[in-house]
Amino acid sequence: MKVLLSEEEIPKKWYNILPDLPESLPPPLDKDGNPVKKEDLEVVFAKELIRQEMSDERWIRIPEEVREVYRLWRPTPLFRAVRLERYLKTPARIYYKFESISPAGSHKPNTAVAQAYYNMKEGIERLTTETGAGQWGSALAFGCSMFNLDATIYMVKVSYMQKPFRRILMELWGAEVYPSPSEKTEFGRKILEKDPENPGSLGIAISEAIEDAVTHENTKYTLGSVLNHVLLHQTIIGLEARRQFEEIDDYPDLIVGCIGGGSSFSGLFWPFYYDRVHRNVNVEFLAVEPTACPSVTKGVYTYDHGDTARMTPLLKMHTLGHDFIPPPIHAGGLRYHGMAPTLCLLVKKGIVNARAYNQVEVFDAASIFAKTEGHIPAPEPAHAIKAVIDEAIKCRENGEEKSILFLLCGHGHFDMKAYQDYLEGKLLPYEYPSEEVERSIRRLKELYPWIEF
Numbered sequence: 001m002k003v004l005l006s007e008e009e010i011p012k013k014w015y016n017i018l019p020d021l022p023e024s025l026p027p028p029l030d031k032d033g034n035p036v037k038k039e040d041l042e043v044v045f046a047k048e049l050i051r052q053e054m055s056d057e058r059w060i061r062i063p064e065e066v067r068e069v070y071r072l073w074r075p076t077p078l079f080r081a082v083r084l085e086r087y088l089k090t091p092a093r094i095y096y097k098f099e100s101i102s103p104a105g106s107h108k109p110n111t112a113v114a115q116a117y118y119n120m121k122e123g124i125e126r127l128t129t130e131t132g133a134g135q136w137g138s139a140l141a142f143g144c145s146m147f148n149l150d151a152t153i154y155m156v157k158v159s160y161m162q163k164p165f166r167r168i169l170m171e172l173w174g175a176e177v178y179p180s181p182s183e184k185t186e187f188g189r190k191i192l193e194k195d196p197e198n199p200g201s202l203g204i205a206i207s208e209a210i211e212d213a214v215t216h217e218n219t220k221y222t223l224g225s226v227l228n229h230v231l232l233h234q235t236i237i238g239l240e241a242r243r244q245f246e247e248i249d250d251y252p253d254l255i256v257g258c259i260g261g262g263s264s265f266s267g268l269f270w271p272f273y274y275d276r277v278h279r280n281v282n283v284e285f286l287a288v289e290p291t292a293c294p295s296v297t298k299g300v301y302t303y304d305h306g307d308t309a310r311m312t313p314l315l316k317m318h319t320l321g322h323d324f325i326p327p328p329i330h331a332g333g334l335r336y337h338g339m340a341p342t343l344c345l346l347v348k349k350g351i352v353n354a355r356a357y358n359q360v361e362v363f364d365a366a367s368i369f370a371k372t373e374g375h376i377p378a379p380e381p382a383h384a385i386k387a388v389i390d391e392a393i394k395c396r397e398n399g400e401e402k403s404i405l406f407l408l409c410g411h412g413h414f415d416m417k418a419y420q421d422y423l424e425g426k427l428l429p430y431e432y433p434s435e436e437v438e439r440s441i442r443r444l445k446e447l448y449p450w451i452e453f
């Protein structure tokens, strides 16, 4: 039913995909189109993280102190979804790697712990970040508590008011949590002056967190997805999974994951991509996103900012436009306009496929999974589950005995309001909001006439 590894088998190195990409990654650019200098990034992020961001070393050593913290919940199990297979009457073998058992309940502590560690080593005393519903904020609060760093989290104000549980979790781990826009930063004060009732947004919260970091001594900012070093830390997932498959003498034909910024899915599939490049294995990759925020399936592959306030460098990625505001789907972690540049390049090259589902069909899939496998998925990985169920049904129809692996990247215990809406039939599907996307892409073109589309 499940494959377990011993603590000694926790990988000792992360896998960096950069040297194995089919072509080199387009560099981050500033607003005039010049490549961003390393020194400019070092004001915001720890030096070692910038080094990893640009490293062409294929294997990067995991510090013993980080492995030590990983041991609190790692290695995570690889499950065979036997009951789901039976329910679907499929000849496919379905496996899932289970990241829900981390203290914060998702994959995000894999990088939060590493980022807190490197900052601590460089003498940083406090980290800042933004959080929407609270997944990343709670992971960072936990990571900071492991290395005695202070954490300041700017939480989007509507979520702060409506979703108190993750805020309490952050406070329990010792973090300071502010509803954003806040009185703590100049940017926040400016917004509140104009509009005291402003509900906040991730873009505003990012701007506040960066401003706080660059205007204070021994303080740095952190990000929970999208950037290369974040995805690198997540490869602990795929490296363990690959070892677990060795143990049962199987190998995945298809690997599936949901994508918000692309970190959890990349962490799962990169080590198998390594096998594809260096060992010539046959394995397919499928990324799944919501129809409400279809960055990869409907977005444009071009340069855009990572945040709404245009504080970050321009990254080459699939984007819906930095001021596109996605409909309020329950999978908060997938409501992001952009995507990890590495993932986008692999999509462009036809190495990773992508597909979108609406949230009603996604919750139907989550409900089947909960009834068969017992574990309650977060709304984000439920997108992957929907795709896996569809693929397993195809296998039944074609008599194919495929081996399918997906990532259960978080539990849904804090998402009971979403499940309540689902059970009461109140969920809206939210299909592709094409007009809003076209509008925000048009604005991007007007802002940067020099960008190629």
Ligand SMILES: *Cc1c(COP(=O)(O)O)cnc(C)c1O
Pocket (backbone or CB within 6 Å): 106, 107, 108, 135, 136, 224, 225, 226, 258, 259, 260, 261, 262, 263, 264, 265, 333, 334, 378, 380, 381, 409, 410, 411
């Ligand atoms: C943050 C989050 C996501 C989306 O981020 P990725 O970088 O794409 O992994 C997905 N699922 C969960 C449970 C999350 O917390």
